[in-house]
Amino acid sequence: MTTYRVHSFAAPVLVAMTMLACEQPAPAPEPAEPAPAAEPQVSTRTVAPPASTPHWGYEGDTGPSVWGGLSPDFSACAEGSHQSPVDIAAWKSETVPDLRASFSAAALRIVHHEHMADAINNGHTIQVNYTEGDTLDVGDASYELLQYHFHAPSEHTLNGQHFPMEMHMVHKASDGSLAVIGVFIEEGAHNAAFDPVWSNLPREKSVETHFQNVTVNVDDLLPKGHATYRYDGSLTTPPCSEGVKWFVMTEPIQLSPDQIAAFTALIDGNNRPVQPLNDRSIVTDAVDTES
Numbered sequence: 001m002t003t004y005r006v007h008s009f010a011a012p013v014l015v016a017m018t019m020l021a022c023e024q025p026a027p028a029p030e031p032a033e034p035a036p037a038a039e040p041q042v043s044t045r046t047v048a049p050p051a052s053t054p055h056w057g058y059e060g061d062t063g064p065s066v067w068g069g070l071s072p073d074f075s076a077c078a079e080g081s082h083q084s085p086v087d088i089a090a091w092k093s094e095t096v097p098d099l100r101a102s103f104s105a106a107a108l109r110i111v112h113h114e115h116m117a118d119a120i121n122n123g124h125t126i127q128v129n130y131t132e133g134d135t136l137d138v139g140d141a142s143y144e145l146l147q148y149h150f151h152a153p154s155e156h157t158l159n160g161q162h163f164p165m166e167m168h169m170v171h172k173a174s175d176g177s178l179a180v181i182g183v184f185i186e187e188g189a190h191n192a193a194f195d196p197v198w199s200n201l202p203r204e205k206s207v208e209t210h211f212q213n214v215t216v217n218v219d220d221l222l223p224k225g226h227a228t229y230r231y232d233g234s235l236t237t238p239p240c241s242e243g244v245k246w247f248v249m250t251e252p253i254q255l256s257p258d259q260i261a262a263f264t265a266l267i268d269g270n271n272r273p274v275q276p277l278n279d280r281s282i283v284t285d286a287v288d289t290e291s
Contacts, residue, residue: 056238057124064272067238077240083275084233084246085155085182086282093229093282119209121202124237125149125270126263128197129208134218136171136179138245143171143179145218152264155236155271156182156248162271163252164260167221168236178235179245183222188254193220198259203266223251227286236272250286 054070056062062070068078077083118129127149136143147170154166165185172178196216202209228247234240 054238058270058272067240070238074238074240076234076242077238080234080240080242081276081278082232082234082242082280083240084236084244085157085272085274086231086233086277086280087157087160087274088229088248088282090159090229090284093284119197119200119202119211121205121207121266123205125151125267126197126201136169136181136247138179141173141177141179143173143177146170146172148218148221150185150263150267151236151271152260152268153271154184155274156184157274158184165255165263166271167253169218177243177245178241179247181222181228182246182248184249184252185255185260186252187257187260190256191254191259193217194255194259198262201262201266221253223249223253225249225251227251227284229282229284229286231277231280231282233280250284 054074056067056070056074058064064077067074068076120127120129127147129147130145134145136145148167149170150165150167152165154163155168156166163184163186167183167185169181169183170178171180193216196211200209200211227250229250230248231246232242233244233246234242235244
């Protein structure tokens with residue numbers, strides 16, 4: 001049997017080593033990773049169309065040519081003389097640097113929101129609704145943004161030519177009158193300002209999608225220049241009510257081919273044909289337009 005003997009000097013050395021180990025500084029903590037951005041929270045609900053509204057569409061026996069006969073409420077679609085959309089002949093548009101003689105100068109006043117609105121596929125378009133909209137000031141009148149929606153191809157034409165898409169921003173004043181900003185959309189670069197909505201385009205009809213934790217500045221959806229073509233018109237869908245102030249931006253925005261295809265895969269051909277201009281004039285504050 002082998003006997004192991006521990007010498008007396010070992011214990012103090014072990015104690016000293018233990019004390020040195022305790023006195024070593026703690027390692028620096030790993031830098032904390034930034035907190036991930038809040039993921040968009042998406043919820044949906046079914047929204048049934050009003051039972052009293054006649055069915056209308058863009059082709060066949062419910063298309064634009066018969067809208068006026070589908071309901072007495074739609075009579076303006078057939079009988080109105082100031083209907084929209086129209087062809088904007090740029091070279092015939094009256095260039096008016098000071099529009100106060102015919103239209104009060106319009107100023108967009110953008111209010112930033114910290115939440116996303118609700119998007120719905122109503123079968124006719126993809127529409128984004130607001131409970132508290134941005135505002136459009138036209139002279140002394142103030143209009144609140146109710147919703148914006150899209151048409152493919154564009155409803156208004158420029159010198160007889162359609163754009164791939166058009167966005168309409170519908171505003172309403174306290175007296176019930178309407179003003180609509182139209183924005184032409186051409187094919188081009190990817191437009192990140194549309195990603196929050198485009199990432200969750202509602203595919204199912206009559207289903208409203210609610211977004212949370214998503215911030216969208218409506219001003220980012222507009223072109224940098226705010227010059228417009230302006231005329232008095234109507235809604236471009238039934239009941240085709242007239243007395244609508246139209247502001248069609250002279251500068252288009254861009255969406256990528258993939259973004260345009262994502263929309264037209266769901267909604268396509270939802271454009272009313274252009275209507276006669278009749279006795280109306282189109283004026284513009286675009287300084288580079290030939291008169």
